[in-house]
Amino acid sequence: MLALVRSIPDSYAQALTAVPADPPIDVIEARAQHAAYAVALAGLGVEVITLAADEAHPDCVFVEDAAVVAGEVAVITRPGAPSRQGEVDAVAAALAGRIELHRMPAPATLDGGDCLRLGHTIYVGRSARTNDVGVSFLRQILASRGITVVSVPLPPEVLHLKCVCARLDDERVLVADGSLPDDTFGEATVVRIPADESYAANVLTIGATALCADGFPQTRATLEAAGFRTIPLVTTEARKADGALTCMSILI
Ligand code: CIR
Numbered sequence: 001m002l003a004l005v006r007s008i009p010d011s012y013a014q015a016l017t018a019v020p021a022d023p024p025i026d027v028i029e030a031r032a033q034h035a036a037y038a039v040a041l042a043g044l045g046v047e048v049i050t051l052a053a054d055e056a057h058p059d060c061v062f063v064e065d066a067a068v069v070a071g072e073v074a075v076i077t078r079p080g081a082p083s084r085q086g087e088v089d090a091v092a093a094a095l096a097g098r099i100e101l102h103r104m105p106a107p108a109t110l111d112g113g114d115c116l117r118l119g120h121t122i123y124v125g126r127s128a129r130t131n132d133v134g135v136s137f138l139r140q141i142l143a144s145r146g147i148t149v150v151s152v153p154l155p156p157e158v159l160h161l162k163c164v165c166a167r168l169d170d171e172r173v174l175v176a177d178g179s180l181p182d183d184t185f186g187e188a189t190v191v192r193i194p195a196d197e198s199y200a201a202n203v204l205t206i207g208a209t210a211l212c213a214d215g216f217p218q219t220r221a222t223l224e225a226a227g228f229r230t231i232p233l234v235t236t237e238a239r240k241a242d243g244a245l246t247c248m249s250i251l252i
Helices: 010-014 027-043 082-095 132-143 195-201 217-225
Strands: 002-006 047-051 067-070 073-076 100-103 115-118 121-126 148-153 165-169 172-176 189-193 204-206 209-213 229-233
Touching (some): 067 082, 073 082, 082 100, 132 148, 172 217, 217 229
Antiparallel strands (some): 204 209
């Protein structure tokens, strides 16, 4: 497995946030936390490819939003935040030659953080960042590859679908209590965590190991009870910019 990650620019202190970070983002600490994330992935046998930071794009570390990989192809997205749309070129260049690329045209918008894959289904959050044209484009590209795209309406306060849930494996999804209707994920088994730990719903599983946000004991215990070895990672500086663990890599 290969993970594409992207270094943190000095401008990360100006990353998009729903509420201003208090205390402010510490870019040095953010880089240390990001390095630990890359080391954790490498320790699991993942080949980590690191793209250079782009000072013109404060949010560029959140590479997940720039591409959706499924069905042997990658859809290069058109991120919903205009300030982020220029992030995708470097990601597309890094993926070119490794996987077939399809570029999402305007007026479609879609952030990878809205996409959660379980087996042959991708659930796509209809957030403020992802519009119906974006969902339709993804559906059109993936239909011939045996992948079904299901649109999931999101309340306005949820930035991305995976802010409140994440894939555990092809049959199980981790969901923060009270965040989504019970029937959102069809036949999949829903593993619940308490609402007051909802930030920690965004876990990144690699096989039987779960990278999880440090400081959320009930989520960690839930993951271990579900059979995962857990690796807690400090994510305070990603969180200040409304980011979490899956946001910082594209897995191929
Ligand atoms: C943004 O608002 O776009 C970034 N500050 C955070 C993006 C987090 N990405 C993700 O959840 N996939």
